[in-house]
Amino acid sequence: MVKITDVARHAGVSPSTVSYVLSGKRSISAETVRRVRASIRELGYRPHAGARALASSRSNVLALVIPLRTGIHVPVIMQFAVSVVTTARRHDHDVLLLTQEEGEEGVRRVADSALVDAVIVMDVQLHDERLPMLRSLDRPSVLIGFPAETEDLTCIDLDFRAAGEACLEHLAGLGHRAVGLIGSPPEVYERGTGYAQRTSEGFLAAAERHGVAGTVHPCEATVEAARALVDRLLAEQPELTAVVIHNESVLAPLVKAFQDAGRRVPEDLSVVAICPDDLAEHAELPLSSVAIPAEEVGRRSVELLMAKLDGEEVPPATLLPPRLTARASTARVGTAHAGTADTARADTARAGTAGTARAGTAPAN
Amino acid sequence: MVKITDVARHAGVSPSTVSYVLSGKRSISAETVRRVRASIRELGYRPHAGARALASSRSNVLALVIPLRTGIHVPVIMQFAVSVVTTARRHDHDVLLLTQEEGEEGVRRVADSALVDAVIVMDVQLHDERLPMLRSLDRPSVLIGFPAETEDLTCIDLDFRAAGEACLEHLAGLGHRAVGLIGSPPEVYERGTGYAQRTSEGFLAAAERHGVAGTVHPCEATVEAARALVDRLLAEQPELTAVVIHNESVLAPLVKAFQDAGRRVPEDLSVVAICPDDLAEHAELPLSSVAIPAEEVGRRSVELLMAKLDGEEVPPATLLPPRLTARASTARVGTAHAGTADTARADTARAGTAGTARAGTAPAN
DNA sequence: GACATTAATCGAAGCGCTTCGATTTAGTGC
DNA sequence: GCACTAAATCGAAGCGCTTCGATTAATGTC
Structure with a gap:
């Protein structure tokens, strides 16, 4: 093993000079630096990590x-x-x-x-x-x-709270009045993971501000759970015109389940995801999303x-700050439908809003 | 920072004794071991990793x-x-x-x-x-x-070669005479990744041995590529009754594409995957698979x-050695069909076999 | 030109540990 | 009871590096 004394001898300087060349902590003449560097290269010197850590109390x-x-x-x-x-x-x-x-x-x-x-x-x-x-x-x-x-x-x-808000505001801006947030599995909320709670807080707060009916639904990370949740949502909240999905594992299954149930995206249902950008971009249907900037x-x-x-x-x-990119999965409410249905839907939504948004700031735990 | 000399003093021994208690490299009396251990615990001593690495030339x-x-x-x-x-x-x-x-x-x-x-x-x-x-x-x-x-x-x-063989033999045992291997993206073969090549070698060799028509098809890791490949396969090789899929990213899309094209799994098409067990188990349709034992x-x-x-x-x-678990995605050929169609299919397959299997042992590169 | 500064370099101490004889004590065999 | 071995412990050297004065040489100052 080549050590600092070998380099020093080879370059005709003292070990401390070699050390200072490497660390730059004291000024060394250009000529000496050149010679030492050349010796280091020639001998293939690598400082011993342990020795360095011991002497400098930094392990890097x-x-x-x-x-x-x-x-x-x-x-x-x-x-x-x-x-x-x-x-x-x-x-x-x-x-x-x-x-x-x-x-x-x-x-x-x-x-x-x-x-x-x-x-x-x-x-x-x-x-x-x-x-x-x-x-x-x-x-x-x-x-x-x-x-x-x-x-x-x-x-x-x-900023997951802002992300939740951004999703809702994007949808509210498109005229949606009843929006569901499909989130992480229940255990994630139960063990108190901040991001899940904050997203739903931001989402619900923005819903209340904008007079939108917002509801939050944890979802297990399995295809069956996704389908079951979609069935339940469609049955219990037929007025929903948009969902925010904050659960990468079931993103595709959820969208598919909605489509299988006859909801066209985005004509009948707008979808915003909170997920890594590449996932949203390369989905079958490119999804509007807030990026997770890993x-x-x-x-x-x-x-x-x-x-x-x-x-x-x-x-x-x-x-x-969240960055929302609009893609093909969100559209203005009523884009492909007659006005009456839309109005009815919006009315239902508005009626429900206050209750839901005020009821709780986080999902049941 | 507590160091070994502190522990030694506290326990009334020399530093080397403490070191030997820790490393067990020399015999130390039970009583001394006890005292030293107690001191270590009491003082919360942790050997300095760098010092240790320097002295022992082992960083752990x-x-x-x-x-x-x-x-x-x-x-x-x-x-x-x-x-x-x-x-x-x-x-x-x-x-x-x-x-x-x-x-x-x-x-x-x-x-x-x-x-x-x-x-x-x-x-x-x-x-x-x-x-x-x-x-x-x-x-x-x-x-x-x-x-x-x-x-x-x-x-x-x-042993990917054996895995390729195992998949084919499982299918051959079920009477399949024309089987496709859907593999990694072309770039994986091109850069010479051993496992991809070996899987297809094992697959093709076993196909030849069993008189099965075996063909290999790289597949990009996108949903569109998966669908395109399925379309092509169905058009060009209608005689296929089974596929082996060795590409986790498009496992689900491939299966879905086959189903969308009207092929029921496993009645019309048997599918064996080479993928982590949990992926195969928790697929919508549990897949027969060779596990990747990460x-x-x-x-x-x-x-x-x-x-x-x-x-x-x-x-x-x-x-x-590969471990193949039969699940719901593989079945005996002709399980749900009349005999004639099956026979015809097997004949076509056999005719094609020799040519395909002999033609090359690995996909084009 | 004597004196203070600054730049460049050296030498030696020391970081906290392991390890290798050396030493002491206790056993063992006959 | 004497030589010999084994068990338990110690002391000191040294692992390869950084860093802190100290030293020397070069530069400026009035």
Whole structure:
């Protein structure tokens, strides 16, 4: 193994000079830099990561904790992880992969043993058990998702409340007066996942503001559940002219179920999804959607961490504004129908609105 | 930060004794072990990972290189990665996540800097550019997938050739005489991905042995491509009574396209998939399938690596035998039809067989 | 031209751990 | 009871790097 003393000897300088060439922490003459760089290349020198970590108390490694739970769309996690790795590399860091399996012990272990300099935690719950541990860590962390209490933490996520609002407002703008939100599986709400609750809060609040009848419906991530829910919706709420779908796993089955039931999209039913853009774009029928910016969240969480490692102050909360792209699945109410039916529908909707929207701000739990 | 000298002082022993208690590399009296363990717990001591790596030349970290290419089913990668992390933890190791983006430089970097002790590489191509680098590494590695030349390497994967055979034999056993294999997107074959080629080789070889007309059809991972392919197949090969699908992304669309075209599954068309078990099980129509054992491949690749790190000899090639589970998508030919049509079909098939199977062992490239 | 600055480099200490003799004590065989 | 082995523990060296004064040389200042 080539070590720093070998490089130093080869370049005719002291080891500390080599170190300073590498770190740039002291000024070194251009000529010396050139010679040292040449020696490094010629000898194929790579600083020993452990030695470096020991001497500098920086490992240049970040921990990424990924979720293993049900009801989470795997490709999004993957996109996110890839973005974290890519960005970390740009900042000369590597990424250690942890699963939730070990619980908080895993994070504590890699942090306390100085294996990692900082931690990114995904899938944060409203009342996440890991928060006390994260607060007590002597290393910075960034949370993807917002817990109920964010004090002393750095959090980032899509602004799901605004996303819920944006979906509803897009539909309200098209004249829809009765809109359903089809969300995550019940367990996601039950365990208190912030994004699910916030989306529905935003959706319902906007519904109330716009005088639209808004209702929220959790949905299991199976084809059968999707079909059953559609049957129920069509039976119980025939006045619905639009739905917002916030559940990647059953996006296609839901749309198909509506179509199979004779609802043409968008003529009879408008659909807005909250999902990764590529999913919406490449669906059979391109769907109007609010993008889940996995790449951006990943990138920015690393950038936040880097800033914290540099001792900079960072905003405690970063809410990325939703971006809604209108595609082929949404249309103005009544586009393909006679006026009377529409009016009737809108009336029914308006009557129902107040009750529904006021009744609760989140789905039953 | 608590260090080993603190623990030693607290327990009234020397630092080396604490180290030996932790590593078990020398015998320590039960009483001393007890005292040291108690001190460790009481002080919350965690050995410094960098110091340990420096002194022992073992980082207890494995590198996992995941693919970013198109045409690969993301959930399978994830399953695999989770299994690697879980197994690594059982062996007291952590996992560093690398993407293919950095190319071989990334692997070389983490290996040469002693950041990791060993490397797992996924998605190996037949003529993978990374092979020379892996061979020249002074650290063990395990490849998921088989390159053309496996000398000096350790490889593991599902035995895709046997999987292709198993699918065909299952169908041949049910009396099918004309079977199509719908495979990965063309680019996967073109870049020389072993598993795609091997599956079709096994499939075609078994077809020839059993006197079945076997044909192979790459398929892009889009719903439109799936539908187009089905249209083409139905037009050009009306004699087909069964298909093997080895392409997770379009599994459901393909089945649906066949059904939409009036082919009942399994009465008119038997379908066997090569895909993760949960996908086959939870499809709308549970599909007969050969499982892709992501969990097992991940686990065993780590175990192979651990053995190599312990200086043990390991088998250079591990081919996991395919496991075919018959579900609702396959049936005996002619189950729901009159005999004549079936006979005619079988005749056509037999005539075509020799030509097709002999023509080529792999799809055009 | 003596003195203070700045730039460039060196030497040595030390990061926290493992490991290799060396040492001590306790057993074992005859 | 003497030599010998085994068990338990210690002390010190050293893993490869960074970093902090210290040193030297070059530059400016009045």
